[in-house]
Amino acid sequence: xxxxxxxxxxxxxxxxxxxxxxxxxxxxxxxxxxxxxxxxxxxxxxxxxxxxxxxxxxxxxxxxxxxxxxxxxxxxxxxxxxxxxxxxxxxxxxxxxxxxxxxxxxxxxxxxxxxxxxxxxxxxxxxxxxxxxxxxxxxxxxxxxxxxxxxxxxxxxxxxxxxxxxxxxxxxxxxxxxxxxxxxxxxxxxxxxxxxxxxxxxxxxxxxxxxxxxxxxxxxxxxxxxxxxxxxxxxxxxxxxxxxxxxxxxxxxxxxxxxxxxxxxxxxxxxxxxxxxxxxxxxxxxxxxxxxxxxxxxxxxxxxxxxxxxxxxxxxxxxxxxxxxxxxxxxxxxxxxxxxx
Amino acid sequence: xxxxxxxxxxxxxxxxxxxxxxxxxxxxxxxxxxxxxxxxxxxxxxxxxxxxxxxxxxxxxxxxxxxxxxxxxxxxxxxxxxxxxxxxxxxxxxxxxxxxxxxxxxxxxxxxxxxxxxxxxxxxxx
Numbered sequence: 001x002x003x004x005x006x007x008x009x010x011x012x013x014x015x016x017x018x019x020x021x022x023x024x025x026x027x028x029x030x031x032x033x034x035x036x037x038x039x040x041x042x043x044x045x046x047x048x049x050x051x052x053x054x055x056x057x058x059x060x061x062x063x064x065x066x067x068x069x070x071x072x073x074x075x076x077x078x079x080x081x082x083x084x085x086x087x088x089x090x091x092x093x094x095x096x097x098x099x100x101x102x103x104x105x106x107x108x109x110x111x112x113x114x115x116x117x118x119x120x121x122x123x124x125x126x127x128x129x130x131x132x133x134x135x136x137x138x139x140x141x142x143x144x145x146x147x148x149x150x151x152x153x154x155x156x157x158x159x160x161x162x163x164x165x166x167x168x169x170x171x172x173x174x175x176x177x178x179x180x181x182x183x184x185x186x187x188x189x190x191x192x193x194x195x196x197x198x199x200x201x202x203x204x205x206x207x208x209x210x211x212x213x214x215x216x217x218x219x220x221x222x223x224x225x226x227x228x229x230x231x232x233x234x235x236x237x238x239x240x241x242x243x244x245x246x247x248x249x250x251x252x253x254x255x256x257x258x259x260x261x262x263x264x265x266x267x268x269x270x271x272x273x274x275x276x277x278x279x280x281x282x283x284x285x286x287x288x289x290x291x292x293x294x295x296x297x298x299x300x301x302x303x304x305x306x307x308x309x310x311x312x313x314x315x316x317x318x319x320x321x322x323x324x325x326x327x328x329x330x331x332x333x334x335x336x337x338x339x340x341x
Numbered sequence: 342x343x344x345x346x347x348x349x350x351x352x353x354x355x356x357x358x359x360x361x362x363x364x365x366x367x368x369x370x371x372x373x374x375x376x377x378x379x380x381x382x383x384x385x386x387x388x389x390x391x392x393x394x395x396x397x398x399x400x401x402x403x404x405x406x407x408x409x410x411x412x413x414x415x416x417x418x419x420x421x422x423x424x425x426x427x428x429x430x431x432x433x434x435x436x437x438x439x440x441x442x443x444x445x446x447x448x449x450x451x452x453x454x455x456x457x458x459x460x461x462x463x464x465x466x467x
Contacts, residue, residue, distance in 0.1 A: 029382065030441065030450050031382040032381070032445055032448050032450065035445060036445070037441060039441070124425060190464050193465065193466050193467045194466065195464045197463075201463055207464070208461065208462040208463050209462060209463065209464050209466055210439065210465040210466070210467075211465070211466055212465055212467025214467075217432075217433065218432070218433055218435075219439075219440035219465060219467060220435055220440045220465070222439070222467070225461070225462055234466065235466040235467045237467050239467075240467075268467065270466060
């Protein structure tokens with residue numbers, strides 16, 4: 001009898017500790033911002049609706065500051081050659097982004113925008129630029145030309161910024177911080193496929209995040225699943241934006257060295273890290289580096305893991321994911337390689 | 342020793358219980374599966390895809406023109422759209438809650454919420 005009572009007390013304590021009990025309240029909001037669809041879900045929060053509306057406002061504010069196309073944004077003003085007193089989030093993100101550009105040796109470069117535009121990826125009127133045009137534009141591409149001076153910034157003639165490669169990661173990080181401050185310990189932030197998990201899923205297990213199958217047209221099809229707790233999962237995929245001309249496929253991820261779309265056999269790169277801004281930047285940078293470059297870069301760091309999906313259907317993961325990664329399809333038909341330190 | 346009749350009845354009873362349990366599980370899996378159509382965060386329409394018997398279409402108007410939404414038993418898609426990029430049309434049919442259909446120019450989102458618990462992931466990155 002005593003034993004049963006003790007056992008029940010223990011179980012009750014465990015249930016309370018779990019925080020997000022199954023069947024507990026769920027609040028979800030979806031809306032469009034940052035050129036994508038956003039879905040925010042919080043679990044077991046008695047003021048979930050208000051918290052989500054604050055989060056939505058935060059994302060819209062960041063979008064308003066960071067958008068390259070919104071004529072009222074700080075980035076747009078900078079790209080017009082204006083001197084701008086940077087708003088705090090813009091300054092913080094810009095500093096972080098510049099550090100990431102340097103750290104990746106320029107594989108991630110926030111000044112690639114004029115080249116991306118020349119290919120038509122910003123306007124959907126795609127074209128292959130001439131070599132002369134690319135050479136002229138590449139002369140303006142170098143993140144080291146961006147030098148904020150005590151909170152203000154003026155870009156040199158011809159240099160243009162695009163923080164789109166880190167903006168979603170940064171926004172999800174800011175939302176995660178807001179939610180945690182509001183006492184939320186169970187939430188999933190999905191900014192158009194850039195996912196940030198808070199805590200573990202409502203049933204107490206890690207969150208299961210599918211990684212889209214690059215060979216399928218449907219975003220519902222995933223080739224693998226990675227299980228995460230308190231981590232961001234961000235993917236760059238060639239399938240997001242590309243065009244074909246004369247039988248050649250041109251993707252939207254541009255190598256800052258050549259000005260040409262990356263063509264190294266990779267179809268998508270997924271980065272898993274507690275730091276969503278890092279994951280966002282690295283999903284692009286590792287794509288540019290290619291399989292071997294990505295593996296080498298990863299060996300020098302401890303703060304992320306990755307999944308590489310090849311155009312041929314092959315998959316490579318870094319060894320830190322070994323226990324939390326599984327293939328979604330028939331195991332036999334895919335070659336899975338584990339990259340070790 | 343009990344009679345043979347007793348054992349036959351017992352086995353028959355066990356069989357009935359098993360079948361009932363199997364039926365319950367299977368019926369449970371075909372539970373409701375509701376597609377919600379949102380524009381700029383506002384719910385325009387909710388369609389229970391498990392109750393659809395005959396296909397139909399409806400249109401949604403937005404800043405970039407119209408989206409023609411097609412509904413069939415168990416699935417939904419944007420069949421045609423005026424938007425320039427046609428991303429929503431290319432997305433094709435959806436039948437699970439994994440990824441919503443999105444038309445950014447028209448601020449349209451079609452999201453399926455299913456209570457059949459056959460959804461294996463919480464989100465998809467890509």
